[in-house]
Amino acid sequence: MSAARTKEQIAAAIARDIPAGSFVNLGIGQPTLVADHLPPGSGVVLHTENGMLGMGPAARGGPDDPLDPDLTNAGKIPVTALPGASYFHQADSFAMMRGGHLDVCVLGAFQVSVRGDLANWHTGEPDAIPAVGGAMDLAIGAKQVFVMMTLFANDGTPKLVPTCTYPLTGLGCVSRLYTDLATFEVGAGGVRLLEAFGTTRDELTERLGVDLG
Amino acid sequence: MSAARTKEQIAAAIARDIPAGSFVNLGIGQPTLVADHLPPGSGVVLHTENGMLGMGPAARGGPDDPLDPDLTNAGKIPVTALPGASYFHQADSFAMMRGGHLDVCVLGAFQVSVRGDLANWHTGEPDAIPAVGGAMDLAIGAKQVFVMMTLFANDGTPKLVPTCTYPLTGLGCVSRLYTDLATFEVGAGGVRLLEAFGTTRDELTERLGVDLG
Amino acid sequence: MVTICDSAAEAVADVADGSTVLVGGFGPAGMPFTLIDALIDQGATDLTVVSNNAGNADVGLAALLAKGRVRKVVCSYPRQVDSWVFDALYREGRIELELVPQGNLAERMRAAGAGIGAFFCPTGVGTPLAEGKETREIDGRTYVLEMPIKGDVALVCAHRADRAGNLVYRRTARNFGPVMATAAATTVVQVSEVVDVGEIDPEVVVTPGIYVDRVVVA
Amino acid sequence: MVTICDSAAEAVADVADGSTVLVGGFGPAGMPFTLIDALIDQGATDLTVVSNNAGNADVGLAALLAKGRVRKVVCSYPRQVDSWVFDALYREGRIELELVPQGNLAERMRAAGAGIGAFFCPTGVGTPLAEGKETREIDGRTYVLEMPIKGDVALVCAHRADRAGNLVYRRTARNFGPVMATAAATTVVQVSEVVDVGEIDPEVVVTPGIYVDRVVVA
Numbered sequence: 001m002s003a004a005r006t007k008e009q010i011a012a013a014i015a016r017d018i019p020a021g022s023f024v025n026l027g028i029g030q031p032t033l034v035a036d037h038l039p040p041g042s043g044v045v046l047h048t049e050n051g052m053l054g055m056g057p058a059a060r061g062g063p064d065d066p067l068d069p070d071l072t073n074a075g076k077i078p079v080t081a082l083p084g085a086s087y088f089h090q091a092d093s094f095a096m097m098r099g100g101h102l103d104v105c106v107l108g109a110f111q112v113s114v115r116g117d118l119a120n121w122h123t124g125e126p127d128a129i130p131a132v133g134g135a136m137d138l139a140i141g142a143k144q145v146f147v148m149m150t151l152f153a154n155d156g157t158p159k160l161v162p163t164c165t166y167p168l169t170g171l172g173c174v175s176r177l178y179t180d181l182a183t184f185e186v187g188a189g190g191v192r193l194l195e196a197f198g199t200t201r202d203e204l205t206e207r208l209g210v211d212l213g
Numbered sequence: 214m215s216a217a218r219t220k221e222q223i224a225a226a227i228a229r230d231i232p233a234g235s236f237v238n239l240g241i242g243q244p245t246l247v248a249d250h251l252p253p254g255s256g257v258v259l260h261t262e263n264g265m266l267g268m269g270p271a272a273r274g275g276p277d278d279p280l281d282p283d284l285t286n287a288g289k290i291p292v293t294a295l296p297g298a299s300y301f302h303q304a305d306s307f308a309m310m311r312g313g314h315l316d317v318c319v320l321g322a323f324q325v326s327v328r329g330d331l332a333n334w335h336t337g338e339p340d341a342i343p344a345v346g347g348a349m350d351l352a353i354g355a356k357q358v359f360v361m362m363t364l365f366a367n368d369g370t371p372k373l374v375p376t377c378t379y380p381l382t383g384l385g386c387v388s389r390l391y392t393d394l395a396t397f398e399v400g401a402g403g404v405r406l407l408e409a410f411g412t413t414r415d416e417l418t419e420r421l422g423v424d425l426g
Numbered sequence: 427m428v429t430i431c432d433s434a435a436e437a438v439a440d441v442a443d444g445s446t447v448l449v450g451g452f453g454p455a456g457m458p459f460t461l462i463d464a465l466i467d468q469g470a471t472d473l474t475v476v477s478n479n480a481g482n483a484d485v486g487l488a489a490l491l492a493k494g495r496v497r498k499v500v501c502s503y504p505r506q507v508d509s510w511v512f513d514a515l516y517r518e519g520r521i522e523l524e525l526v527p528q529g530n531l532a533e534r535m536r537a538a539g540a541g542i543g544a545f546f547c548p549t550g551v552g553t554p555l556a557e558g559k560e561t562r563e564i565d566g567r568t569y570v571l572e573m574p575i576k577g578d579v580a581l582v583c584a585h586r587a588d589r590a591g592n593l594v595y596r597r598t599a600r601n602f603g604p605v606m607a608t609a610a611a612t613t614v615v616q617v618s619e620v621v622d623v624g625e626i627d628p629e630v631v632v633t634p635g636i637y638v639d640r641v642v643v644a
Numbered sequence: 645m646v647t648i649c650d651s652a653a654e655a656v657a658d659v660a661d662g663s664t665v666l667v668g669g670f671g672p673a674g675m676p677f678t679l680i681d682a683l684i685d686q687g688a689t690d691l692t693v694v695s696n697n698a699g700n701a702d703v704g705l706a707a708l709l710a711k712g713r714v715r716k717v718v719c720s721y722p723r724q725v726d727s728w729v730f731d732a733l734y735r736e737g738r739i740e741l742e743l744v745p746q747g748n749l750a751e752r753m754r755a756a757g758a759g760i761g762a763f764f765c766p767t768g769v770g771t772p773l774a775e776g777k778e779t780r781e782i783d784g785r786t787y788v789l790e791m792p793i794k795g796d797v798a799l800v801c802a803h804r805a806d807r808a809g810n811l812v813y814r815r816t817a818r819n820f821g822p823v824m825a826t827a828a829a830t831t832v833v834q835v836s837e838v839v840d841v842g843e844i845d846p847e848v849v850v851t852p853g854i855y856v857d858r859v860v861v862a
Contacts, residue, residue: 021427023636043427045590045636049746050670051816053634054590069672070817076671076724083624084590086631087815089822089850090670090696091754094747098541098767099608101636122772129734130743131723136768137747141541171770234645236854256645258808258854262528263452264598266852267808282454283599289453289506296842297808299849300597302604302632303452303478304536307529311549311759312826314854335554342516343525344505349550350529354759384552533760542751543764543780543787562761564791569761573782594847629812630848 004180004198010148012037014106014178017146022103023047025138028075031106031148045084047102048073049134051093054085074134094134097141105142107135109149109174111164114191114210116174118147119166132169139170151179151208158208160184160191184212217393217411223361225250227319227391230359235316236260238351241288244319244361258297260315261286262347264306267298287347307347310354318355320348322362322387324377327404327423329387331360332379345382352383364392364421371421373397373404397425428591428635430620431642434464437614441470441579448535448577448606449477449487453506456599458583459486460616460644465581471495476535476575478528478602480504480512491515498522500575502531525555530572532605538574539608539637547572580610583644584633587617588626591635600632607637616644646809646853648838649860652682655832659688659797666753666795666824667695667705671724674817676801677704678834678862683799689713694753694793696746696820698722698730709733718793720746743773748790750823756792757826757855765790798828801862802851805835806844809853818850825855834862 005013007030015037018024025047026032035057038044046055050072059078061067067078088096096102111119118139121132139145149159160177177184181199185192192213193201205212218226220243228250231237238260239245248270251257259268263285272291274280280291301309309315324332334348335341352358362372373390389407390397395417396407405426406414418425431437438461441447447465451457466489473496480499481488488511490496499521504512515521526534527549537545546569550556560571582603585596593615595603607613615638649655656679659665665683669675684707691714698717699706706729708714717739722730733739744752745767755763764787768774778789800821803814811833813821825831833856 047636048816050673051819052628053636054628068815070674071815072671072673076673081628081815084588084592084635085628086592086634087628087813087818088631088634089818090746090750090820091823094750095536095540095608096634096636098747098751098765099539100541101539101608117770127735129723129731130741131721132743132745132773133721134746136745136771136773140766140769141747168771260854261598263455264601265846266854267846281597283456284597285453285455289455294597294846297806297810297853298846299810299852300595300600300846301849301852302600303528303532303602304605307532308754308758308826309852309854311529311533311547312757313759314757314826330552340517342505342513343523344503345525345527345555346503347528349527349553349555353548353551354529381553533758537763540751541766543766543782543785545755545763546761548759548761564761567761597847627848629815630845 002197007033010178010180013183014146014148018044018104023101025049025102025105025142027107027138029108031108034106049093049097050074051088051090052081052085054082056080056082094137097137100141100143102142104144104146105138106146106148107138109147109159110166111159111161112147112174112177112186113161113164114186115188116172116186117164118169118174119164120169122167124167135169139173144175145173147174147177149179151181160208162210215410220246223391223393226396227359227361231257231317236314238262238315238318238355240320240351242321244321247319262306262310263287264301264303265294265298267295269293269295307350310350313354313356315355317357317359318351319359319361320351322360322372323379324372324374325360325387325390325399326374326377327399328401329385329399330377331382331387332377333382335380337380348382352386357388358386359389359391360387361391364394373421375423428638429640430589431640434460434616434642434644435467437461437640437642438464438468441465441468443470444472445470445578446474446476448580448610449475450582450603450606452478452601453482456583456601456603457486458581458616461581461614462486462490466490466493472497474498474500476500476577478502478531479506480509482506483508484511496521498524500524500526502526502528527555532602534572534575535605535609538576539605542574544571544573575609577606577610580606580613582607582613582615584615584617586619586621586626587615587641588621588623590623591638591641592626592631593633593638594626594630595632604633607633612639613637614640616642619643646856647858648807649858652678652834652860652862653685655679655858655860656682656686659683659686661688662690663688663796664692664694666798666828667693668800668821668824670696670819671700674801674819674821675704676799676834679799679832680704680708684708684711690715692716692718694718694795696720696749697724698727700724701726702729714739716740716742718742718744720744720749745773750820752790752793753823753827756794757823760792762789762791793827795824795828798824798831800825800831800833802833802835805833805838805859806841807838808841809856809859810844810849811851811856812844812848813850822851825851830857831855832858834860837861
């Protein structure tokens, strides 16, 4: 039995599942790791919702690669632009997303439901300051939404759930869920286990309390 | 008593009423004459709805000023671009109009009602092929819509009417009406005669059959 | 991912009968003549064409109409001094016309490309072109509900493409191209030249390559 | 008609108490710091600010908030690692927040600038941010009705202006500038340089001068 996956291994698995030449948005946080695992020559073009296609790696700030405060990603980190890039304003950038032109979007999550509902913007705690950014637009815009997360919270609570209890980001929008312990398909037909790592279908079924298809 | 105005005189009168620095769209046909009467240095910027601000005069097709099939006005006539011009696509061009950013639009008309309704796209004849272009967008978009026309049709029928009988272009959109025989204000408060040429208020009231305010 | 095609024939090879085809251009400016000629040769029929005009003289869109390939035209301004092909078909009842104000035509395609389900528009309120459409008063003004227009294919004429499909246009020939490119399932573009990736400044790209499927030099 | 102002103070002199102010920028990129500082000095208060974020560190929008001039923030992402000014005001109940998904924020301002009365948007359906809003199913998909956001004033940071007010931006600092410029009654722009009319290629203008009222070099 193989071991549970590291973040890097999850990112690599997602990168393998992104078709060559895709237009992809990688959400803030762990999903950005996916970029490091895209094979050279894949032709994958990265979109950043603050207004660019053809985003390159983070800027290193060296003499050949100065940090430019006018060139950042959605996490407000200085990045680079690759040849063939283009800039556009926010209405155009979100029209691109909402109009279904991105092939894949990779997001983090607090919870994903077996039907593909996504909760990733708000814990619902009464004293939390809510912030949503582009999460809801990304959730419903891309042709496929992949979620990258640990399968269980630190306290052992499942994050793949029959019904999300956290405030929703989008309804039925997630198609695939990549976690440390397993990869799943989710959607209108319910959840289906594709592969397990360091655990078994029976163990997962028991711990998650859902039918794994 | 002064004489009835020529087309050129009507155009000159309209040009005088356009504030310096205005953004203006001149409709196809007679309204284009207004451009010739804008004083040098007026700073008036012409919009053409097929996608340009800063339109210059018609191209003459000489060696210094070649006809360019990629640079035309809304009447598909080759024109020139002035320094400070900009090009944009159709959705942006009509967003500019619909959003109320143009100061003045000058249009021709079949009929204008005393309340400022405009009919200028379709005679309503059953065998006519209808065509509307940007007329409806222009009618409701500009801050002020000026109409330039003869006051009576060739058969003597008034074109300033209590209620339009031709199919409408826009409701209550015309603010001022410039004709060979008179200039009027029209709108929610009804029509008001501003100036008569070669005729009198009483004559006009009788021929038009409307209260001239 | 964009394909740089060797011929216009290759670029339009898969246009199916019954397709809705968005055709760029405002009169001849920005009209994709080479792509339309290739579509005529290709033979697709029963088409719905969305374009500002309904063809000029006997070339381009007019030639496609003359071949009897177009069931319906959605446009703002069919009647022109040189629109005799459309005029005859229309008078003979051999072609359907949906007349749309020019700005609504552009905005309805933008909505399709931008994932907007419908929008309330002030243009055409109280006119025959809004008859039968839902209206609503918002903040004291009356609006008409307008629906998106989506294409199966867009045929667009741009000036220059890079090999990633980024486009720039030329002067007022830009017109409907950028909007149509967003609104069709497949966007096919004819250009004057194709340059290497990196040769178009990212600041001046008008249509990002994400909207472009096929490019051919014409 | 655009005015090239000698100072930022002159450019924001007439901002009234109670105004809705659209403030460009995505975090610090594209944030009109000089104009905001001038607005702080000018003293307008009881403002509603529409911006993607609610200020970073103690500068720009955060400084305006810290002065107690802002009644309400309409934004997509107030909570950031360095948003302590907003965080404190919010927890103390001293500022109102309307949270809007980022794309809806942009599209609602675009609608205001484009004369669209309202639009059906798929973003946020079924989430707390759509609660109480009208929904409609169109072609099998559910949409939420979203209303325009119009500003009294827009404060925008661009890269270069010509004396006719045509603007170009720099890289991802473009973000909300072009949309906000269309959506406000008065648009005030800070730029790195002003050039003569004719020095910006008409093909690359991002914001045409019609949308710009005042420009100041900062």
